[in-house]
Amino acid sequence: MGQGRVAVIGSGYVGLTTGACLARLGHEVVCGDVDAAKVELLSRGEVPILEDGLPELVAEGLASGRLRFVHGAVAAISGADFVFLCLPTPDGGDGRADLRIVHAVVAEIGPFLERDAVLITKSTVPVGTAQQITATVQRPDVAVVSNPEFLQEGTAVRNFMNPDRVVVGSDSRAAAEAVAGLYDGLSCPQVVTSAESAELIKYAANAFLAMKLSFVNSVAALAEEVGADVGEITYGMGMDERIGSKFLKAGPGWGGSCFPKDTKALAAIALDHGVPFPLLDATTLSNDQAQDRVAEMVRQAAGGSVAGKRIALWGLTFKAGTDDLRDSPALEVAARLAESGAELVGHDPAVHRDLPIKPGQPTVRVVADPIEAAEGAEVLVVLTEWPQFAEVDLEVARAVSAGDVIVDARNLLDTAAAVGAGWTVVGVGRPTVRPGDPAGSAATDAQLPVVEVAGGETGL
Numbered sequence: 001m002g003q004g005r006v007a008v009i010g011s012g013y014v015g016l017t018t019g020a021c022l023a024r025l026g027h028e029v030v031c032g033d034v035d036a037a038k039v040e041l042l043s044r045g046e047v048p049i050l051e052d053g054l055p056e057l058v059a060e061g062l063a064s065g066r067l068r069f070v071h072g073a074v075a076a077i078s079g080a081d082f083v084f085l086c087l088p089t090p091d092g093g094d095g096r097a098d099l100r101i102v103h104a105v106v107a108e109i110g111p112f113l114e115r116d117a118v119l120i121t122k123s124t125v126p127v128g129t130a131q132q133i134t135a136t137v138q139r140p141d142v143a144v145v146s147n148p149e150f151l152q153e154g155t156a157v158r159n160f161m162n163p164d165r166v167v168v169g170s171d172s173r174a175a176a177e178a179v180a181g182l183y184d185g186l187s188c189p190q191v192v193t194s195a196e197s198a199e200l201i202k203y204a205a206n207a208f209l210a211m212k213l214s215f216v217n218s219v220a221a222l223a224e225e226v227g228a229d230v231g232e233i234t235y236g237m238g239m240d241e242r243i244g245s246k247f248l249k250a251g252p253g254w255g256g257s258c259f260p261k262d263t264k265a266l267a268a269i270a271l272d273h274g275v276p277f278p279l280l281d282a283t284t285l286s287n288d289q290a291q292d293r294v295a296e297m298v299r300q301a302a303g304g305s306v307a308g309k310r311i312a313l314w315g316l317t318f319k320a321g322t323d324d325l326r327d328s329p330a331l332e333v334a335a336r337l338a339e340s341g342a343e344l345v346g347h348d349p350a351v352h353r354d355l356p357i358k359p360g361q362p363t364v365r366v367v368a369d370p371i372e373a374a375e376g377a378e379v380l381v382v383l384t385e386w387p388q389f390a391e392v393d394l395e396v397a398r399a400v401s402a403g404d405v406i407v408d409a410r411n412l413l414d415t416a417a418a419v420g421a422g423w424t425v426v427g428v429g430r431p432t433v434r435p436g437d438p439a440g441s442a443a444t445d446a447q448l449p450v451v452e453v454a455g456g457e458t459g460l
């Protein structure tokens with residue numbers, strides 16, 4: 001396995017996972033972050049984000065001495081052969097990625113990098129960033145490698161340790177292969193490319209996944225109009241191996257810290273290079289529409305207007321299994337309801353404080369229990385697919401609510417049980433089910449029947 005001392009700059013979702021996992025793979029890792037309070041917490045083994053398995057790995061790394069946390073980037077790179085940049089690259093406001101933090105850190109550490117160190121962008125950065133960094137560093141002995149990260153929040157450790165692939169791209173094949181060598185303990189293909197290709201692989205992968213979800217959410221909108229069920233449709237579509245069954249769940253739009261910004265950033269890259277790429281704008285537009293549609297479902301469920309009405313929100317994070325609220329579709333829907341005058345009470349297993357939806361807007365009052373959120377609510381809305389919500393006693397929820405409609409924007413709940421408890425259930429992309437109706441086609445993917453037919457021998 002490739003060996004070397006590793007510095008990781010930025011100890012957020014990506015940097016902390018990278019540092020802890022590389023330490024598990026046997027490397028000596030020093031993580032540097034500008035946030036002194038975070039460094040202090042991490043040095044004590046306290047992990048400030050919800051990420052399955054990460055506290056255990058951090059504790060293991062600290063105990064073995066292979067993982068350390070220091071304040072600042074320069075302090076982290078002393079003695080490092082490999083320096084990973086895991087810094088924020090947010091939307092700069094016009095869709096383009098804002099690289100100010102990346103460039104500032106590169107300028108800060110450039111003169112202090114060890115001789116022959118390799119500088120690696122793990123942050124998602126636009127095409128040409130490796131070239132720009134090379135120009136900023138002005139060190140012929142220092143190679144720059146793009147090594148994009150594909151982990152998903154909530155399953156970050158598992159994804160890092162069992163990746164579909166590791167991508168490394170650079171002008172220097174030797175440097176790219178040395179970085180790939182750090183992952184030799186993992187059994188996965190290693191893809192060695194140019195820096196430009198590696199940078200684009202990351203954006204293309206994220207935008208493609210976002211496009212897939214936008215497509216499904218538009219199919220869901222159509223299904224609602226024609227009386228079809230998106231669960232049945234995606235089940236049938238997903239059996240085609242060229243399409244695949246993953247990432248086909250309709251919902252309240254997609255979000256998170258990366259899909260929205262990366263889809264816009266790729267659109268900006270295409271625009272800047274004079275390449276028409278209309279699918280990307282359509283992907284974002286369709287997502288806005290999906291969020292609008294869920295807000296409209298809630299308005300209809302409230303009798304045409306939510307003004308002055310209490311609405312219960314089950315789920316606030318951008319998906320289950322994470323505490324991340326960045327670009328959460330749940331908060332996008334909440335913002336639309338707040339603009340229409342709704343009073344919002346929310347519950348989320350990973351959120352323990354009231355939330356300002358957006359600057360200048362009212363807050364979601366956050367309570368500790370889903371039943372408490374339902375108390376006095378005119379409409380109950382499921383916005384995040386936490387499995388805990390499927391366990392709630394819907395009869396009790398119905399008894400404390402002021403209304404009788406659930407908008408299940410994740411198609412999560414047991415519709416038959418909900419209807420049995422007196423609820424009308426409005427799902428995404430499927431027919432509404434009311435008490436007295438047959439339970440309808442509320443089957444989940446797992447429940448759908450497949451009739452196996454013995455294949456004939458055609459000789460083809």
Ligand SMILES: NC(=O)C1=CN([C@@H]2O[C@H](COP(=O)(O)OP(=O)(O)OC[C@H]3O[C@@H](n4cnc5c(N)ncnc54)[C@H](O)[C@@H]3O)[C@@H](O)[C@H]2O)C=CC1
Binds near residue numbers: 032034073089125
């Ligand atoms: N969150 C995710 O699931 C994934 C994110 N990415 C990409 O990885 C990059 C980082 O994302 P996250 O880890 O989510 O961000 P984050 O916001 O969770 O973490 C960034 C960290 O960098 C630190 N930092 C900021 N300025 C600094 C400086 N000047 N010196 C040292 N540390 C500094 C912050 O204090 C923070 O701890 C972004 O480019 C993102 O697009 C890629 C794959 C997955």
Ligand SMILES: O=C(O)[C@H]1O[C@H](OP(=O)(O)OP(=O)(O)OC[C@H]2O[C@@H](n3ccc(=O)[nH]c3=O)[C@H](O)[C@@H]2O)[C@H](O)[C@@H](O)[C@@H]1O
Binds near residue numbers: 152248
């Ligand atoms: O670059 C990144 O930051 C990461 O972005 C996503 O990972 P993540 O943001 O953690 O979240 P996902 O699991 O991809 O979910 C994104 C959004 O799509 C939604 N989603 C996902 C899957 C699905 O079938 N339906 C659906 O609505 C989720 O609820 C969520 O709002 C990518 O999946 C990662 O590969 C990538 O590394």
